[in-house]
Amino acid sequence: MTRTDGNILIFGGSRNIGYYAAIRLLATSGATVTFLLRSPTVFDKDEIVQPYMESGKTRVVKGDGLVKANVQRVWDEAGKERPVDTDLHSGAAKFHITKDKVGVERLIWHISGNEWPKENPEPDEKIIGRDGQKREGLPEFGSFKDLVIVRPLLLIDGECKADKLAANGKLDKKPYRIGDEDPCGYVISRQDVAHFIVEDVLKKWEKYRDEYRESAITLAY
Numbered sequence: 001m002t003r004t005d006g007n008i009l010i011f012g013g014s015r016n017i018g019y020y021a022a023i024r025l026l027a028t029s030g031a032t033v034t035f036l037l038r039s040p041t042v043f044d045k046d047e048i049v050q051p052y053m054e055s056g057k058t059r060v061v062k063g064d065g066l067v068k069a070n071v072q073r074v075w076d077e078a079g080k081e082r083p084v085d086t087d088l089h090s091g092a093a094k095f096h097i098t099k100d101k102v103g104v105e106r107l108i109w110h111i112s113g114n115e116w117p118k119e120n121p122e123p124d125e126k127i128i129g130r131d132g133q134k135r136e137g138l139p140e141f142g143s144f145k146d147l148v149i150v151r152p153l154l155l156i157d158g159e160c161k162a163d164k165l166a167a168n169g170k171l172d173k174k175p176y177r178i179g180d181e182d183p184c185g186y187v188i189s190r191q192d193v194a195h196f197i198v199e200d201v202l203k204k205w206e207k208y209r210d211e212y213r214e215s216a217i218t219l220a221y
Contacts, residue, residue, distance in 0.1 A: 005029065005032075006025075006031045006032075007032050007078065007079070007081075007083065007084050007086070008032065008085075008087075008088065009034050009074065009075065009078040009084045009087045009088070010033060010035050010090075011036050011065040011071075011087075011088070011089045012036070012089070012090055013033075013037070013088070014035070014037050014039070014042045014043070016090065016155075017152075017193050017194050017197070018194075019194075020190060020191050020193075021088060021090070021194040021197050022058075023049070024194055024195065024198045025198055026057060026058065031057070032056075032057050032058075033059075034058075034059045034060075034061065034077060034078035034084075035058070035059070035060045035061065036061050036062075036063050036071070037060055037061070037062065037063075038062070038063070038064055040060040040061070040062045043058075043060060059077065061077050065089075068137060072137065088197070102120075102123045102127065103132075106122070106123050106132065107128070107132070107133075107138070108147065108149070110133050110141055111138075111140075111141070111142070112142065112144055112147045112214050113141055113145060114214070145213065145214065146205075146209070146213050147213065147214055148201055148214075149215070149216040149217065150193065150196065150201075150216075150219065151216055151217065151218045151219070152218070152219045152220070153185055153186055153188055153218065153219065153220040154186055154188075155187070155188065155190050155193070156188070156190070157189065157190065158189040159189065159191060160191035160194075161175035161192055161221075162174055162196075162199070163191075174196075174200075175192060175221060177219070178217060178218070178219060179217070179218050180216065180217065180218065186220065186221075187220065196219055
């Protein structure tokens with residue numbers, strides 16, 4: 001995560017946080033970015049992305065992140081020259097009152113090497129399948145220790161306020177608040193979330209590793 005010439009794999013990223021993070025990485029470092037997109041043509045007329053595609057710094061693989069074979073294919077493609085060192089997932093979650101995130105939580109606990117609390121029941125087989133932690137292709141227990149979950153509050157469109165502060169010489173200030181619980185705030189722009197991911201997490205990983213790893217970070221203005 002500390003490498004400025006990192007090999008980055010992004011699931012989604014055709015717009016919003018994943019897109020802004022990718023552009024920031026490409027523009028400010030020597031990163032190579034591979035996207036998994038349902039519609040690869042989305043970048044055909046993107047004047048920002050096209051130069052990186054022409055230079056080979058950006059690759060696009062067609063597929064769905066919910067299809068196992070597609071995930072394996074993009075992983076193989078992204079890592080064919082050197083191992084993937086950063087994997088970024090972003091997307092627009094759809095709320096449903098009868099659905100819960102326990103299946104994802106269970107897998108996150110597994111890959112980060114944390115024992116599932118005994119007081120928590122295992123997810124139903126309908127959610128995670130029979131013996132979900134033993135399914136073929138699932139990373140081994142504890143194989144992804146350097147895992148960070150970013151939980152922004154209500155997302156809005158708008159400028160990157162962090163960049164605006166930096167342009168005015170206020171490099172030590174951030175417009176957003178960072179916490180492991182809900183801060184006193186309501187909204188944050190997608191561009192500032194991308195700023196946090198790239199500038200505060202990826203580029204300063206050695207500095208903040210102990211603070212950020214295996215944690216859920218909440219962001220708000």
